[in-house]
Amino acid sequence: MRLHSAPMSGNSYKVRLLLALLGKNYELIDYDTKGGGTHAPEFLENANPDGKIPVLEVEDGTMLPESGAILLYLAEGTPYLPEDKLEKAQVLRWMFFEQYSLLLYLSRPRLWRMREVEITPQKQAELEQYFEQGYRALSVIERHLSGRKFFVGESLTVADVALYAYPYLSPEGGYDLEHFPKVRTWLDRIAALPGYVPLR
Secondary structure (H helix, E strand, O other), X not given: OEEEEOOOOHHHHHHHHHHHHHOXXXXXXXXXXXXXXXXXXXXXXXXXXXXXXXXXXXXXXXXXXXXXHHHHHHXXXXXXXXXXXXXXXXXXXXXXXXXXXXXXXXXXXXXXXXXXXXXXXXXXXXXXXXXXXXXXXXXXXXXXXXXXXXXXXXXXXXXXXXXXXXXXXXXXHOOOOOOOHHHHHHHHHHHOOOOOOOOO
């Protein structure tokens, strides 16, 4: 397998983390997304016409974009994806939550800091909205983790892997997790797993 990735991408990191936890061997191909590497004609034609990473290139050469799809593909047939129909639906529920209620709000402030975006009054107003919604999403996670070690069932699932990246990286965007002790404990629990790899 080959993983088309970017070193600082949270979505790419989710896939690298699951591959590490599963002990999978793969070739890593990194792109300079800031420099437009994923919008080169060759990438658009051969890897992902949407111009985004990560993309998993499986053994037969098929290109699979979108981090959520890649995570499910890799987790299929492993303990990370429950066989029980309802538990599997719960895993998907939290993966959808991550994409629609968490990712944008936690990732955008970090991205702007990384790219040294000028914070105009308009951008400042947008940041305030991101933080408001981001802290709301973190509060949902905090409540859900009350009395739980993992998001679904009694052990780690691909939902935890999907949800881990952006809370873990959120302090790089200015988030303060002091008032989210259950989130911090859960982050530490993931980081203590055999095979765990940090972003860098």
